[in-house]
Amino acid sequence: MPKKFALIGAAGYIAPRHMKAIKDTDNELVAALDKNDSVGIIDSFFPDADFFTEFERFDRHIDKLHRANGGQAVDFISICSPNYLHDSHMRFALRSGADAICEKPLVLNPWNIDGLQEIEKDAGQKVNTILQLRVHPSIIELREKVQREQKSTKHEVDLTYITSRGHWYMQSWKGDEKKSGGIATNIGVHFYDMLHFIFGELQENVVHHSSDTMAAGYLEYEKARVRWFLSVDYKFVPESAKSLGQRTYRSITVDGEELEFSGGFADLHTRSYEEILAGRGYGLEDNRVAIETVANIRNADPIGLKGNYHPFLKTN
Structure with a gap:
């Protein structure tokens, strides 16, 4: 029996991946919400889904489905809204009798968990x-x-992620730290979760530089020492990548060897949905370390070019 989904934030950049994941797992999107009405992408996946631009009407519709006879209640509400609204929209989903599926970052602060x-x-x-x-x-x-390694092993890791954004970025909610959580939260939180997932508990968190468009620092885990650099500024994209017409550059080296994971990204949302539907989804507590990490980065006083800082800071 297909599960019924609703989606909040249908006009957002990431929403089509959620629509595709719902479609790929043979489920049904029955309702969607966004204050913006540029959502023609819905036609490619669920043209019969009801659409709302006002939360109050969406709320009423979800409640009507919940109370209706004949099994019309929504099972899941997928949340693709701006970061600062995630907490509120997850609360809405839970109180509506649905499970929530939320995009990154789950919340901006650990106490919200x-x-x-x-x-x-x-x-x-x-x-x-x-x-x-x-x-x-x-x-x-x-x-x-x-x-499988000896517990005392510590790897040397360099993480570099540059995803160029135009002038629109700082004019949108993403450029407002109170709404996005800042650059480390908005574009880096998945990588910090990945580092914790691979290398164990976080032991140290130092920020070397932080601005609206660039941040860098040092993280130490049980099994790794990590220098990281994040930016949305095109000027930091290496010339080798620019010559290929690339505006994004992603590199993770472990003990000097590149971790090859550039492929396989296309279907990761579908894979995540499959795990959630099988009862193996990642929940609130799984997010805590990453959310604590980005919250501490946001509130830290950068120490400047001291200690084990990222090589990008030496050349820029």
Whole structure:
């Protein structure tokens, strides 16, 4: 029996991946919400889905389905709204009798997780999150390799992620730290979760530089020392990548060897949905370390070019 889904944030960049995942898993999107009405992408997946631009009407519709006879209640509400609204929309999903599936970052602050856990318990529903790198075959393989090693082993890791954004970025909610959580939260949270997933508990968190468009620092885990660099500024894309017409550059080296995981990204949302539908989805507590990491980065006082800083800071 197909599960019934609703989706909040249908006009967002990531929403089509959720629509595709719902379609790929043979389920049905019955309702969608976004204050913006540029959502023609829905026709490619679920042309019969009801659509709302006002939350109040969407709320009423979800409640009507919940109360209707004949099994019309929504089973899952997928959340693709701006970061600062995730907490509220997950609460809405749980109180509507549905499980939530939330995009990254789950919340902006770790104490929001505690409140959601209480509502989960009261409502008897669950929050699931998209931690798609945890289902990437290359990441799983590396994690298994690390777990087989001697406990005292510490790897040297360099993480570089540059995803160029135009002038629109700083004018949107993504450029507002109060709404997005800042650059480390908005584009880096998946990578911090991946590092924790592979290398164990976080032991140290140092920020070397932080601005609206660039951040860099040092993280130490049980089994790794990590120098990281994130930016949305095109000027940091290496010339080798620019010459190929690339505006994004992603590199993770472990002990000087490149971790090849550039492929396999297309279907990670579908894979995540499959795990959620099988009862193996990642929940609130699975997110805690990554959310604590980005919250601490956001609130830290950068120490400048001291200690084990990323090589990109030496050349820029």
